[in-house]
Amino acid sequence: MTGRWDFDVAVVGGGPGGSAAAAALARRGHAVVQIEKTTFPRFHIGESQLPWLNGVLAEIGATEAVAAAGFVQKWGAAFGAGDADIERYADFARAPEVPEPQTVQVPRERFDQVLLDHAAACGATVKQHCQARRAKFDPDGVDLTYETADGGEATLRVGAVVDASGRYGFLARTFGQRNSDPELRNIAVHRQYENVPRRDGRRAGDIRIFTRADGGWFWLIPISDRVMSVGVVLPQTAYRAVAAGRPEDTLDAVTRATPNVAALLANANAVSEARFEADYSYLHSLQAGDRFVLVGDAGAFLDPIFSTGVLLAMQSGVEAAAAISAGLRDGDLSARRFRAFERQVVRRYRHFRRLVVGFYDPAFRDLFLSPSSRLGLFEAVLSTLAGNWRPSWSIRWRLWLFFALVRIQRHVALAPRHLEATSAAASRTFLEPAGDPSSPRLAETGDGRT
Numbered sequence: 001m002t003g004r005w006d007f008d009v010a011v012v013g014g015g016p017g018g019s020a021a022a023a024a025l026a027r028r029g030h031a032v033v034q035i036e037k038t039t040f041p042r043f044h045i046g047e048s049q050l051p052w053l054n055g056v057l058a059e060i061g062a063t064e065a066v067a068a069a070g071f072v073q074k075w076g077a078a079f080g081a082g083d084a085d086i087e088r089y090a091d092f093a094r095a096p097e098v099p100e101p102q103t104v105q106v107p108r109e110r111f112d113q114v115l116l117d118h119a120a121a122c123g124a125t126v127k128q129h130c131q132a133r134r135a136k137f138d139p140d141g142v143d144l145t146y147e148t149a150d151g152g153e154a155t156l157r158v159g160a161v162v163d164a165s166g167r168y169g170f171l172a173r174t175f176g177q178r179n180s181d182p183e184l185r186n187i188a189v190h191r192q193y194e195n196v197p198r199r200d201g202r203r204a205g206d207i208r209i210f211t212r213a214d215g216g217w218f219w220l221i222p223i224s225d226r227v228m229s230v231g232v233v234l235p236q237t238a239y240r241a242v243a244a245g246r247p248e249d250t251l252d253a254v255t256r257a258t259p260n261v262a263a264l265l266a267n268a269n270a271v272s273e274a275r276f277e278a279d280y281s282y283l284h285s286l287q288a289g290d291r292f293v294l295v296g297d298a299g300a301f302l303d304p305i306f307s308t309g310v311l312l313a314m315q316s317g318v319e320a321a322a323a324i325s326a327g328l329r330d331g332d333l334s335a336r337r338f339r340a341f342e343r344q345v346v347r348r349y350r351h352f353r354r355l356v357v358g359f360y361d362p363a364f365r366d367l368f369l370s371p372s373s374r375l376g377l378f379e380a381v382l383s384t385l386a387g388n389w390r391p392s393w394s395i396r397w398r399l400w401l402f403f404a405l406v407r408i409q410r411h412v413a414l415a416p417r418h419l420e421a422t423s424a425a426a427s428r429t430f431l432e433p434a435g436d437p438s439s440p441r442l443a444e445t446g447d448g449r450t
């Protein structure tokens, strides 16, 4: 209790962004309540992490807790073509400005539980099976009403609210607007399998990405000793060409049409249902207001090709905590106090977005998959892929040059044109749907399930 409020801050959402904010606030000595609508463990997509997450985990004191969970070690990412013998390995140990190259692949139900427990261990009051319903703002505080586990309602008086409710967007739906990214209108279908072969040794835990000639791509992420998370992301038009009645059928059809993935899944057994994720990639028109801040997916979401989601969510959670803590100290939690936070979130989002949008450009893929590496251009891209959102000038000019070459590659072939070479074969198989092509209903929910 803090006198005029029950808690200094209420954090809505028990995902990585919410737990980072709650832990960071509690470690600064603030009274925090964290409200999560489900009861953990719960399924969530988003398993592959980036080396720069290590710094965030250290900042909230969660390094040991995450290490103790024994997650699969990830040292890099292999990018290959789905229908040709081409591969480019992104080895994080070669990435400049990356302090610790090793990161983890996680079943999110366990990872999120570890982080939520850590927030509680730091002193946050965690309430599960409680859904935030309404927030009433006035000049002196916020009345936050939530549905309790037994179906009743309760109200807490708090100084500020962190909306870390993911794509549900508890406050984001009320304040400002969600601007979908017209260049990233993609759809994902995914499922977990056992009995998928892995590489040996240090590369056994790496993510594998396989590109498709229609602009889509597959991920294979080893999330435990036995389970592989497999998913495909397709531009909407490509998706419509293959959509079958059930997500399972769609995934099977696209897998069959991607020879290198089909070979890896030849003896695989599905151990989960298949799920859709649609309508992602957006930047909210604001990231904060009087007495509230948006964190993670609530404020911005970027297509997952480079596994940036959890890093972005947790980094913004830590920064939101710092901004709110300073506001509490100075007795000023107005929107004005959060401007620097907002600018930082947007700048970081745009930094990664440039690469993500680039990946859907065949010219970018040509250069990216090309084995030559001059002037350290690939290493500059690699550093960003490892999560480096504060690149030095030395990385920045190389990225600039890389994108200049991408523009040239659109007109003059500096590197082999992989997509042109393979698209005819790929589209032949791709357009053999497994069932009646139809568009299943794609509804978005707050916890990432559709």
Ligand SMILES: Cc1cc2nc3c(=O)[nH]c(=O)nc-3n(C[C@H](O)[C@H](O)[C@H](O)COP(=O)(O)OP(=O)(O)OC[C@H]3O[C@@H](n4cnc5c(N)ncnc54)[C@H](O)[C@@H]3O)c2cc1C
Binding pocket: 012, 013, 014, 015, 016, 017, 018, 035, 036, 037, 038, 044, 045, 046, 047, 048, 049, 130, 131, 132, 133, 164, 165, 166, 167, 168, 169, 170, 188, 231, 277, 280, 295, 296, 297, 298, 301, 304, 307, 308, 309, 310, 311, 313, 446, 447, 448
């Ligand atoms: C297809 C796909 C693949 C992805 N792959 C990756 C990847 O490999 N690596 C990666 O880093 N990211 C990945 N992501 C992104 C990642 O899933 C998210 O960016 C990340 O989970 C964001 O964390 P968050 O804490 O903001 O939100 P979430 O993790 O969504 O947490 C929000 C929480 O809020 C709770 N909640 C919602 N509404 C309320 C309410 N009203 N009251 C109380 N609680 C509420 C929800 O139950 C949920 O637990 C992927 C995303 C997609 C769509």
